Amino acid sequence: MSLIEETDFGTPRSKSETMVTLTIDGQSVTVPEGTSIMRAAMEAGTKIPKLCATDMVDAFGSCRLCLIEIEGRAGTPASCTTPAMDGLVVHTQTERLKKLRKGVMELYISDHPLDCLTCAANGDCELQDMAGAVGLRDVRYGYQGENHVFAEAKGEANAAWMPKDESNPYFTYDPSKCIVCSRCVRACEEVQGTFALTISGRGFDSRVSPSMSESFLGSECVSCGACVQACPTATLTEKSVIEIGQPEHSVVTTCAYCGVGCAFKAEMRGEEVVRMVPYKDGKANRGHSCVKGRFAWGYTTHKERILKPMIRETIAEPWREVSWGEAFGFAAGKLKSIQAKYGRDAIGGITSSRCTNEETYLVQKLVRAGFGNNNVDTCARVCHSPTGYGLATTFGTSAGTQDFDSVEHTDVAMIIGANPASAHPVFASRLKKRLRQGAKLIVIDPRRTEMVDAPHVKALHLPLLPGTNVAVLTAIAHVIVTEGLANEAFVRERCDWSEFEDWAAFVSQPKNSPEATAIMTGVDPKDLREAARLYATGGNGAIYYGLGVTEHSQGSTTVIAIANLAMATGNIGRPGVGVNPLRGQNNVQGSCDMGSFPHELPGYRHISGDAVRESFEALWQVKLNPEPGLRIPNMFDAAIDGSFKGLYVQGEDILQSDPNTSHVVAALSAMECVIVHDLFLNETANYAHVFLPGSTFLEKDGTFTNAERRIQRVRKVMSPRNGLADWEVTIGLGKAMGFDMNYAHPSEIMDEIAALTPTFAGVSFAKLDELGSVQWPCNDKAPEGTPVMHIAGFVRGKGKFVVTEYVATDERTAPRFPLLLTTGRILSQYNVGAQTRRTENVVWHDEDRLEIHPHDAEQRGVRDGDWVRLKSRAGETTLRAEITDRVAPGVVYTTFHHPDTQANVITTEYSDWATNCPEYKVTAVQVSPSNGPSDWQKAYDAQARQSRRIAHVEAAE
Amino acid sequence: MSADRLIYMANQIGKFFQSQGHDKAVAGIAEHIRKFWDPRMRKGIFAHLDAGGAGLDPNVREAIETLKKA
Structure with a gap:
């Protein structure tokens, strides 16, 4: 086994289908139009020296190392920003280029520490590689001039020097090693879409700055790791690499967190994981990751893992370790x-x-x-059981219709009851990338999630009351049908026409109009109409949804309503459209x-x-x-x-x-x-x-x-x-x-x-090893799998429209329980937290908090950070309040990652009519100030402590 | 299993099919219960039907009757 070294082509792949042919170093190379000369050279096997270019981000042209000469053109252009064109004759190595590059490297190295032997990036440093590649032997300027390297200069403190930032639990930022190539800044913008980093200052004062010169942990950084991956030096380095050293072999595997399914290289020394690095050829993540998959794998060796089988007759007894x-x-x-x-x-x-x-x-x-x-x-x-029922009923398969690449062709994305920025972060990044290119976004969610308002993202937000999904979606259908926006040609060809007519007649009823349903849903009819028009007429419309759809009394009905919308607008069966359930677990x-x-x-x-x-x-x-x-x-x-x-x-x-x-x-x-x-x-x-x-x-x-x-x-x-x-x-x-x-x-x-x-x-392991992955159905008809489903027709034959009558949940607010609780996730924690709570991710989220609107908080005398009692008909617990207008008045929200809060003490047994999927998303509650844990929490904690005892058998005499 | 819970679940299924008209609704409810309810749950609702079937909505009641006969 060896370390998998992925080729860095320097600039992203061009998607053009027009090909151009040029000559590089006497070799003829044919590449898609729009490919950089740097990438064209790499495809022919020629590595042009580079520092600021990497193929995860667009070309930038700042390091001046990748210079080339082109016959008939003046100067020495940067190969990363110069596109390949028919007939160009390019030279990547000439006397002039050699001299220029050496000069550039000499300047870089004159302001860089020479501690290579003890540096964490030793053996994995592009600066070191480039110094070698250009044959740098001497730095004529010396190292004593103005610099960012030494804390002291000439016996005085060096104002240009900055200490290491070790605030992030997983990586360090050492400004003294930074060459200001801006790869990290661009990775944060272009790949992750968070815009947490910038370059502050000009010229010699230029520094990588998290937010406004804050610590990494204190900034907006979401710790996805893209900047660390992009960094060519030891400036941004995984703490695990600093501690262990460079990996010696790697194995491609799949993340065990959310349903995005990111491919990672597990980089190893022996049987010890050194780091997990997202794999560029992973077709779900395309080389990107989030804080969980990239860093939060420490639970695998956590001291609390149980390694021996245990038994006991009753739960009152302690556990007894036994053989398998x-x-x-x-x-x-x-x-x-x-x-x-x-x-x-x-x-x-x-x-x-x-x-x-x-x-x-x-x-x-x-x-x-x-x-x-x-x-x-x-x-x-x-x-997601309602997804299975709903999509099988309407389309004929219990699964999403697209691959994630499909989002690159989406013009209007509609997110319903999901917060991908927290729960499916790598997909969120891919979606945001498309939004920055101009696609539109509609978010249907009771909360103003991170998807509604993000850098360079502005969604049309329909903040509905929890439990009214079906009313909102039927109202959207009402607008589409009554305003004549349905794609009748598609419906006639692909769907059962008479079922469509029944459905269209149903949704057209005045009681289903946005104006009539607004009293139940709380959604502004004007916004709803705008959203319906946008989805129906804005080009490729794709729906992405999550547990805010399924975990309701009408979960299956909502999935059916979503499928109805996609069929009625013809948004099925090609890239860029579809119905896409975002799955919770891996x-x-x-x-x-x-x-x-x-x-x-x-x-x-x-x-x-x-x-x-x-x-x-x-x-x-x-x-x-x-x-x-x-x-x-x-x-x-x-x-x-x-x-x-x-x-x-x-x-x-x-x-x-x-x-x-x-x-x-x-x-x-x-x-x-x-x-x-x-x-x-x-x-x-x-x-x-x-x-x-x-x-x-x-x-x-x-x-x-x-x-x-x-x-x-x-x-x-x-x-x-x-x-x-x-x-x-x-x-x-x-x-x-x-x-x-x-x-x-x-x-x-x-x-x-x-x-x-x-x-x-x-499907076989041999095929997966060969192709990397396949999407089912994978059989004789589709030997390499099926990225997009229902292309020529629906799996069930004709697409089936089903009438979706809104039935209010029986879980209702009343004077004793006047607020609606809805639940969700946070980026750094995963599900019940069993894994992520046993990692450093707790620095971001160490307890569940109750989000409450300032208006509701004031009425109850609750201040930010106060302990509050959360009580429903099912039970009560206590947790601390976070006052925010992300939730509307009347709605409160919490996560369920921590067992000492046990948000599910509160949730009820109401469930989806078709599948018994529990109604986690709507619980009528009351919130009041509290002094500490509820009796239930105390009793639970005592029982848990009692039950977790393990009897240690004494050694035999 | 408690009859109340079974009645509640059956009526909930009934409400989904309500808007499809009597015939489709009865058939739909019966098929849903046959496909997704474990035998002890079906036995429970049949027993409740035999005991008078109080609380079952009309379509649901009819669906359970047809299911019981089948």
């Missing part, structure tokens, strides 16, 4: 005795959207074939694809279908139950009811993430055997009898499927610290129950998935 064999035997014995006593259907399993496709597939296989029932579900139940799409839902086998085929079931029965050699099993909320209800007694949970913290914590506690307490398979003693483990230690994404092989249906490899870079990869654990548990599953490697599991699932028929 004893743990499997204990768990299997319990599950079997439950089945003997309460029936075959009394146990079940939950697959993880954080684990690999292969692991998820095995858990559902264990449940269906080993347990003999279909009581298998996944955390997608509580996030493998939500995959876990759904793999048959994690109780009613369907892998590939979204209902369990009652005889032919499909028989194909699985033949390969698994076992009879399958044709009846749908319990969904997660049904499992809880059945547990309280006494008919569900045993649960195997892989990689999900149901206690913290599922709504109405008290109800979940009651359900878990009613079970006789709860098996938690996880990295840490999570909240669910407080009620568990068996703990099976899990492995991280760095410790196993497999695949994840991101929000674009893209299947990407996860590659093992270190041995599992707990001894077994997760797929091996599931096999072990199955074996102890008498159900054998035999695989030597996850690739064999994928082969089985491919053999049984038509949409995966062409």
